[in-house]
Amino acid sequence: MNLFFSYLFPNERESINNTYKKLWDAVAVDLQLREILEYLIESEILQNELFEEMKYFYPQKEILEHRQSILTDMLKNLELVQYFEDFRDKCTQLRDIYNLEMFEKYPHTVVVKDFLVTECFIELYDQTVKHIKTLPRGNYGKVINNIFDKILDEKRVEEIDKALADVSKIRSELERISPVRINRLFSRGENIENSITTKTKGENLMERLADLADRLQISPLEKKVQTENLFPPSEGIFKTYMKIFKPIFDEVARFSKEYQGLFQTEWFCLVHETNTLLALTEMYHKLQNLGMPICSVKFIEKDKTIIMHNMYSLLLVKNGLDRTQIVCSDFSCNPDSHFNLLTGPNGGGKTIFLTAMGISQLLFQISGYTTAASAEMFPLKYLYTHFPVEERNDSQGRLVEEQSRCERMMREIEDGSMVLLNETFSSTKADIAHDLSTDILKKLLAKDSFGLFVTHFHSVKEFCKEYSEQNERKICLLVAAVDDSVEGRRLYKIVPMENASSSYSRDILLRHRMTKEQLLERCNVMKGVEA
Known part of the structure; x- marks a missing residue:
């Protein structure tokens, strides 16, 4: 039975x-999964069990x-x-x-x-x-x-x-x-x-056992003094x-x-299974106690729009930020625009948004839950990440290392996988980076890949605009823009570029002290000096 x-x-x-299929080891490193689990889960055993389960997709x-x-x-x-x-x-x-x-x-x-x-x-x-x-x-x-x-x-x-x-x-x-x-x-x-x-110890016991062995026709036992327990x-x-x-x-x-x-x-x-469930429960309970949203994902068909409301990155939680310090972002992905390009100022939260997407998808695909207030999603085939690697001292260098990893990814990628690229090819010249970036984008779109490419090369953004105009599949342009709802601090929120042009421009003016209010203030100061 x-x-x-x-x-x-x-x-x-x-x-x-x-x-x-197991995820690449690089995914856990890029998304800092081990460090996140150490922060959210007390037991090292539970941390390790969940980490092992998170290797699968x-x-x-x-x-x-x-x-x-x-x-x-x-x-x-x-x-x-x-x-x-x-x-x-x-x-x-x-x-x-x-x-x-x-x-x-x-x-x-x-x-x-x-x-x-x-x-x-x-x-x-x-x-x-x-x-x-x-x-x-x-x-x-x-x-x-x-x-x-x-x-x-x-x-x-x-x-x-x-x-x-x-x-x-x-x-x-x-x-x-x-x-x-x-x-x-x-x-x-x-x-x-x-x-x-x-x-019982001692020679007498061994003598009795030896005699019994002889009478029972068992191989003779040595009659030696026994100084330790008979085990x-x-x-x-x-x-x-x-x-x-x-x-x-x-x-x-x-x-x-x-x-x-x-x-x-x-x-x-079942030891692993129960530990995995207990680890997930502890992690989600801790997030709830910290005031962070979690949700059970609503499953949708592949021809529907993916929607995530108030999504956030566990890296911010791991770094000790509380709910008031974390800016959540909304994200949607239409059936004709599975891939996204994200640009914006340094320090605008682009990498954090990228990790939020990866961790949210990863959690969904091992638990059915994710780190957002609400979500409508469907399972993807696989998850790849490509974050900047450290400079190497040998003859290959960083660019060759990045190219090698991208080539390996393209060899094995299945249609409908998620790919997260963070400043890939940023270490090389602009013209070479443009060619490499646009080439991999075209290949990913041909594979109907989901995901996000974070880059500071604006020529790639122009390529995406032209590509979307000429092809059925579109590339959604995102930008890190100032969150106007936050007073007293300049925080960024990731939004579609068409909704953020004024906010993005205003942020540039703010950084260079050239908004209307700032110019008037400077004029008033100058007038005061002249008086």
Whole structure:
């Protein structure tokens, strides 16, 4: 009977054999994912588990809806979070017993391992059933309730109950054994290697065991003084135990053979799955406590407009800025203009906006949630990033490094992927940068790529205008413009260029103290000086 299920995948086999494509390591570096998780999640274990999951990019809507539903329930119901924590702890104990190094070093004790693992699994399943029965399931969505129904399947529970009654009898027999404390071999203490040692030492014990071995026709044991606890038992001593206490060891072997099939090592995947869900829940709860918006994404068809309202970058949160210091941006992407070009002044938040797009899409494609007040999105095929690299001291140099990475990206990119380019080719001459930039833009548009190119080369902007006039697919022009809604500080907001020409021009005038108000003020000052 297969008792396995999955919390992260509608098809549990995908949990066991995850064949989805992993992101480039550069994506995690460019978006500073490790640093963000360290700031938002307290437990290093949870940080690492979520980081491992964020290496994957899931393009399947069904997977994201599955996770989104469970996370919605966890974010609203603290008792469900406690359920996942308890379940995770029990699965971790099971995994730790299975992986005990002592069983590898002393393979003759395999009968003990088989028994302990099977018993631990049966208890885990039984305790999970009991915990589920205490939960207010009417408060939860369809996905988690379907998983619970599978766990509570009548035939499964009957099989577990039968095994539980069986192991209880064996445990009672083990507890009644007093000579040489055999029951200690079957202990499941936190430090199993200490808890199952015998307390009896000395030459007399070894003499008695050696005599027993002779009478039972087992290989002779050396009659040496024993100065340490008799753990782990040598193969000879262990065989002696099995002969002396044959009925109980036969029962242990029978139990393992009959019920071992209920357990599968695939259950260890659930440690990662529960840790991933707990990490996501903790991260989103922390963002809510900081006053930052998060939302469950509304799934749309590919021919609809992508809309994100009040999107922001977790890099700003990681850097310690609060809600009043973070300017959120709206973003939309029409079916005929999937790609965007962003220009604007230095310090205008262009790179932050770029990371906001990447992190928001990445979170959506592992959890169904994202960092915005509201969002209407659909899953993309893959995510590529290209941020400036450090200067190299060898003969290649930065430009060759950037070209090499772009060429690799273009070799493997699939239609409908997201590409984020941050000042790519900015290290070279303007004419060369123009040719390289426009060439990669044309290739990305031919692949129906989504994304954003941040650049300070205005000739590329002119190319985009001409391209949009001559082709069915358009390139949306964005600009970092002054946010007029903020008083006392010059903050920027990313907006479409057609909506920002006056704001962008005003920002240039402000920086050079040439607005009407500033000129009048200067005139008044000059008049005062003349007087």
